[in-house]
Amino acid sequence: MIQLIGHSVLRDLLSDIREAGMFAIMADETSDLSNKEQLSICIRWVDSGFKIHEDLIGFVHVIHTDAETLSKAIKDVLIRCALPLSQCRGQGYDGAANMMGHLRGVAARIRQEEPAAIHVHCWAHCLNLCLQEASKSCHIIRDSLCLVSEIAKLIRASPKRSAVFLKLKDQVSPDAPGLRPLCPTRWTVRTGALLGILSNYDVLIDTMAQINDECHDEYGTRAKGLLNQLEKFHTFFGLKMCYLIFSTTEELSMLLQNKKTTLDEASRAAKVLARFLKHQREEATFAGFYQGVRDAV
Missing domain, CATH: 3.30.420 (Nucleotidyltransferase; domain 5)
Incomplete structure (x- = not known):
């Protein structure tokens, strides 16, 4: 039928x-x-x-x-x-x-x-390849994405560890989005995974500490390593930088995949994104971003 x-x-x-x-x-x-x-x-x-x-x-x-x-x-x-x-x-x-x-x-x-x-x-694929190559040359972005992937794998792979995370999340930030895995191929669709980590940052620190205390196996060791990374300012800064970049590039990707988008609209949107990213490299703009990250710690 x-x-x-x-x-x-x-x-x-x-x-x-x-x-x-x-x-x-x-x-x-x-x-x-x-x-x-x-x-x-x-x-x-x-x-x-x-x-x-x-x-x-x-x-x-x-x-x-x-x-x-x-x-x-x-x-x-x-x-x-x-x-x-x-x-x-x-x-x-x-x-x-x-x-x-x-x-x-x-x-x-x-x-x-x-x-x-x-x-x-495919224009969206061109953007995907561009982000992939650019991210490989920036260690802080590469390491931050690996961290997001490892956290999602550690928690989502076990019902017990997921329960620990969800219990702490309900106590601290019940309205925050949950954890999402990183798509290994679509580099333009990573905002959701990054937002899940940033919105539950304190929860994840407590989760990793509890897993480290309760698990006396390789997963406890991995949780301890992730906890050490989460407690560093360098890690939080890298995640915020990733979110800044991927949230803006995702908007362009969605526009490029819209069947009604014209060549002129796509070209103008790509130029706007290029100017935005170039603006982030200016000393004053970076100083403002850096101070915003410090205030959020």
Whole structure:
């Protein structure tokens, strides 16, 4: 029954896309929980009222992730959906070599058959790569992100340790957000994890102290190490700096992923963010930020 309903919805959707005439392809591959590679395929199109649509067509299980396999999978989906490749006017992928290699990548292979299918590197992915490379060169940000990840793993991996944290949280800051794990690949979506640590900073210190006292195993040792780090001003400063950077870059990322965002809006937003980050490097601005962190300790 679910399959029949899905086919009905897909037929109606494809009918609207074919009526629009032109479309663009967006695709990305990733492994699911069963460790199988899944290729997601979306179609971007504009209706007669100039309203932009981005619709998921489906997932395709692929054995290999080389350019030839992925391009064949995309063309096979278009054939099955009765969407002529000759009507494709755009391609949107990440920056992996198998997707955007200028000679044998997926984008190049499809353009060989339809030159009008212009490829655009996903803007949000560009921002993600930029943050990833920049963060690697700054030790305080790198160490702060590792700390956030270790705290979340230590507490969330055990119901007993989670209960200790939640009990203390209810006593000290019941309205504060909970702990969230860091996404290992999406660098622009880290504000929630950082906010969870900063909002429960005192609670986490008490939690680590209690785990250290009650656990006489490796987890008690890890809690002691995390406690030592949390009690340092350097750690709190690094977390506040991370939150400052990632909260602003996340706003740009959300804008770039909005299907209604125009090229001009994206360009202006990126320039505003660049000016903001440059402004944070000025002596007066940094002094104000530093004093704000000290006052918050």
